[in-house]
Amino acid sequence: MRVLFVTGEYPPMQGGVGDYTWLLGRALVAQGVDVHVLTSHEAGPSHLTPPGAGMVYPDMQRWRWGLAGQARRLAAEIQPDVLHIQYQSAAFDLHPAINLLPRGLRAAAWPRRVAVTFHDLRTPYLFPKAGPLRWRANLELAARSDAVIVTNAEDLARLRPVPSLAGKLHEAPIGANIQPDPPAGFQRAAQRARWGVGPDELLLCYFGFLNESKGGEELMQALGRLVARGIPARLLMIGGQVGASDPTNQAYLARVQALLEGAGLSERVRWTGFTPAAEVSANFFAADMAMLPYRDGASFRRGSLMAAIAHAMPVISTEPAVTIPELRHGENIWLAPARSPEALADAAARLWQEPALRRQLSQGARELAGHFTWDAIADRHIEIYRELA
Numbered sequence: 001m002r003v004l005f006v007t008g009e010y011p012p013m014q015g016g017v018g019d020y021t022w023l024l025g026r027a028l029v030a031q032g033v034d035v036h037v038l039t040s041h042e043a044g045p046s047h048l049t050p051p052g053a054g055m056v057y058p059d060m061q062r063w064r065w066g067l068a069g070q071a072r073r074l075a076a077e078i079q080p081d082v083l084h085i086q087y088q089s090a091a092f093d094l095h096p097a098i099n100l101l102p103r104g105l106r107a108a109a110w111p112r113r114v115a116v117t118f119h120d121l122r123t124p125y126l127f128p129k130a131g132p133l134r135w136r137a138n139l140e141l142a143a144r145s146d147a148v149i150v151t152n153a154e155d156l157a158r159l160r161p162v163p164s165l166a167g168k169l170h171e172a173p174i175g176a177n178i179q180p181d182p183p184a185g186f187q188r189a190a191q192r193a194r195w196g197v198g199p200d201e202l203l204l205c206y207f208g209f210l211n212e213s214k215g216g217e218e219l220m221q222a223l224g225r226l227v228a229r230g231i232p233a234r235l236l237m238i239g240g241q242v243g244a245s246d247p248t249n250q251a252y253l254a255r256v257q258a259l260l261e262g263a264g265l266s267e268r269v270r271w272t273g274f275t276p277a278a279e280v281s282a283n284f285f286a287a288d289m290a291m292l293p294y295r296d297g298a299s300f301r302r303g304s305l306m307a308a309i310a311h312a313m314p315v316i317s318t319e320p321a322v323t324i325p326e327l328r329h330g331e332n333i334w335l336a337p338a339r340s341p342e343a344l345a346d347a348a349a350r351l352w353q354e355p356a357l358r359r360q361l362s363q364g365a366r367e368l369a370g371h372f373t374w375d376a377i378a379d380r381h382i383e384i385y386r387e388l389a
Helices: 016-030 067-078 101-107 132-143 153-159 188-194 216-228 248-263 277-286 303-310 341-353 355-369 374-388
Strands: 002-007 034-040 055-060 082-087 113-118 147-150 169-171 202-207 233-238 269-271 289-292 315-318 334-336
Touching: 002 016, 002 067, 016 034, 016 082, 016 303, 016 374, 034 067, 055 067, 067 101, 082 101, 101 113, 101 132, 113 132, 113 374, 147 153, 147 374, 153 169, 188 277, 202 216, 202 277, 202 303, 202 341, 216 233, 216 248, 216 341, 233 277, 277 303, 289 303, 289 341, 303 315, 303 355, 315 341, 334 341, 341 355
Parallel strands: 002 034, 002 082, 034 055, 082 113, 113 147, 147 169, 202 233, 202 289, 233 269, 289 315, 315 334
Antiparallel strands: none
């Protein structure tokens, strides 16, 4: 089996979809799949990309109308069985060329199968006041593909009623892009001290880029409420701040930082910046609990949530938009209403005061993580590819 991934980002670029594509590719290669990756020039030259996940072609200067021609030329060279698009509109510069790629391939009598994974359902820009046409661009991408993969229950519920997708809609979860593997000699107390956190202080952590959907403002407001209650709370912001794909993240980061400064909380927040995976893992283990207040609810499409679960963290997040049976409040996660800093602060205060409850959530997360291994995710993809073949 030979697969050609098309992805807007790929390591060493910063971004969850890039990490996902590399980790999935590595797991597929381990099971005998021949993996190739067409991606942005920012991921090159190819010797900079991490090994073990197939051949990388960092050929795309911009994601524009030349994409179909580039994909056809590369496919003529490598002869893939499946071309698999890793779709997140922001990673493709919000340009509709990626949405129309299957149509462009079909017009050239494309003899191979096309699959698409929707990492989210955010639409491309198109033009001012495009309105419903933006959603139709996503439906065009889905309808012209032979297999449509979603990573979470919310997106599955939204796409399932679409008649053109009958019989080709699949669900395959993402896994953690950071494994629980801190550097040799890791010591929790020393890692906390590095960030100025004492043994008797509460250290919250957040992982991932900041944007409107992730509740950064509520996170900082919850920290302020904890401090006002006399709880010695600090916050560790793990990872890069804005990522490589979405230009709106920078403006949102500025808003969050202004809120911090206005509330006098800047000294209680530490930002690690982009670090190697082992250092991210060490910072997870240094924290007491993770707070991930997504405005659209906890979801398995969130790589930051999957990483926290993989580290068996006591996680405080927000109530999912749809029922997710695997997430059990009080057993493997603590769920609060979205957009409620007070509820987040209440949850953190309770977990801080009840170590036994923290241990319960940690054990529950550890058990949940076993369902999201990369080997299992690769198995699911091989099943889908074989159905296509």
